[in-house]
Amino acid sequence: MNGDPRYAEALRAGLVDVLRSQGALSSDRVAAAFRVVPRHVFVPDVPIEVAYADDVVLMKRDDEGVAISSVSQPAIVAVMLEQAGIEPGHRVLEIGSGGYNAALLSELVGADGEVTTIDIDPEVTERASATLRAAGYEAVRVVRTDGVEGWDAGAPYDRIVVTVTAGDIAPAWIDQLAPAGRIVVPLRIRGQTRSLALDLQSDGSLRSRSSVNCGFVSMQGAGAEHGRVVPVVDDDVVLRMDSDQTIGKPSLDGPAVVRWTRVLLDREEPFCQLDLWLASVFEQYCVMSASRAAVKKRLVRPALRWGGAAVVRGETIAYLASQAGPKRDLVELGVRAHGPAAVLLAEEVAEQIRAWDAVQRGRPDPVFLIHPAGTTDLPDGPHFRTRNCVVTPRWD
Ligand SMILES: C[S@@+](CC[C@H](N)C(=O)[O-])C[C@H]1O[C@@H](n2cnc3c(N)ncnc32)[C@H](O)[C@@H]1O
Known part of the structure; x- marks a missing residue:
């Protein structure tokens, strides 16, 4: 069955139904991307039925057995793409490569847009390059670098989608964002990770427009946060x-x-x-x-x-x-x-x-305001201080 394109197509349609019924997928554009990108090409070592199950596929563990790279669970991929609100023609930077999400991004930005995906691990970038090529997404640029630096050569970005747990908002991400751009990032604060969709404000701060609980592998490199x-x-x-x-x-x-x-x-x-x-x-x-x-x-x-x-x-x-x-x-x-x-x-x-x-119970999460560290006129509220910024949840 693995080689039958109609079988893969049927499995993809089934996955879209599952994601819609969970509420992970809401827009027709994102659903259409899920219907065409062949996830099984990005996870060649698992049976095709597993490739189209709503499950993470683990790709690599470190010496202590901790998961460090995966092709993410379709539900959280869908949620983050909905949060990102990607339009045709957008320039997008993905931090943390698996190939699959970059291919979905490529479908969403279309022929006039641009997708760059970066990863700290050369094994991951090599695999992502090869699988993106095999799936027909040669236009996606794959770069090996530490994500905290972003990738200046492709800036400015309309969207930055971070697919690894971050304990901070790196200044480079804000610098490389286009005016009115958006960062979607799984931000870990006080032991909890939420995927925040953060809109850049005219004063250089960020303001969340949505927040969803999630879990990702932890960031490595200069931005690693051990607490x-x-x-x-x-x-x-x-x-x-x-x-x-x-x-x-x-x-x-x-x-x-x-x-x-x-x-x-x-x-x-x-x-x-x-x-x-x-x-x-x-x-x-x-x-x-x-x-x-x-x-x-x-x-x-x-x-x-x-x-x-x-x-x-x-x-x-x-x-x-x-x-x-x-x-x-x-x-x-x-x-x-x-x-x-x-x-x-x-x-x-x-x-x-x-x-x-x-x-508060039963109501949405607070809005999160994020200011660079050193900002003197912070909004009222509790202040969670990360390396480069201050995160203020507003419960009102
Ligand atoms: C969950 S995986 C990415 C999944 C992927 N976006 C997909 O299409 O399913 C997280 C990736 O982040 C990478 N990573 C960890 N720390 C990083 C850093 N500082 N800069 C760039 N990538 C990093 C890991 O090597 C891993 O491949």
Whole structure:
């Protein structure tokens, strides 16, 4: 079946239906691009049915087994292309090459547009060049370089689409953007990654027009962002935070103070927006991960073992907890806290969970404003400081 073009066409049509039903695809132009680009050419080592499943195809791991390159999941590719709003004739820079997305971009910009895709890894650029050629997209320019530098020779770009998790907005991206241009980037802040569509404003700042939770491999090279890790109990309970945060080591000694909130969550409902709300209120927000052993020993009993919201104040820590709700599919959110100020901090965090539930839950994400570091007249609001910019979520 692999060689039958009608079979590939039928699989592509099926994928388009899936993406439409999920809401990942909404425009006819993006759907048309998905209908023609042969994804199986870009992932030649997997069966054709896998190539057209809505799944990421892993292409490379580093020496420690961490995924560093993939051909992205069609759903997030579709979402980001919809966010980008690419028009015929646009000049587009893609950061992070797999070949497939660059081919879709090429369909969207048409014969009058231009697509450049760059990747830090020569293995990836060689593969992308070869597969783009094999699929008939010779016009796409493939360059090996570190994405934080953008690619000045092709600027200005109407759109920059970053397909790797960034912890910052590189100044080169803003410099290389055309007036009224847009950057779509999976930006990681306080442990959460959102694909933001950021419109360039006349004062050089960026303003988000949409925000979608997502996950990507992490950026390598000069823009790699490792954050900080504070071990609380060896490797069993650790706190992760961004580089602009300093958080001391809390103690888990003594019994936990527990406060339940009566806020009920569907078991499938994501925590991301609540996490961002808590990160906006508490400067010393961080993400707590615990091993199975730590939970078994009841050192901690978090809502999410692999990474959930926590707030540290001096030696006190409060973290998100959950218990069974009144119905099978519901959980009640709560807070567990340890340390000298456990009662106060548990109550403050519980109050904020209730505030999020009352004010924000079910509403869209805040608008994100992004200003260069050093801007003196920043808008009000919490400020998350990355290497080169200040990110301000506006909840109003
Ligand atoms: C998820 S993959 C890209 C997927 C691709 N756009 C597609 O068509 O499916 C992310 C890529 O980003 C690349 N990458 C990581 N750090 C980078 C950097 N600093 N500059 C450019 N590329 C980078 C990786 O080598 C990897 O190939």
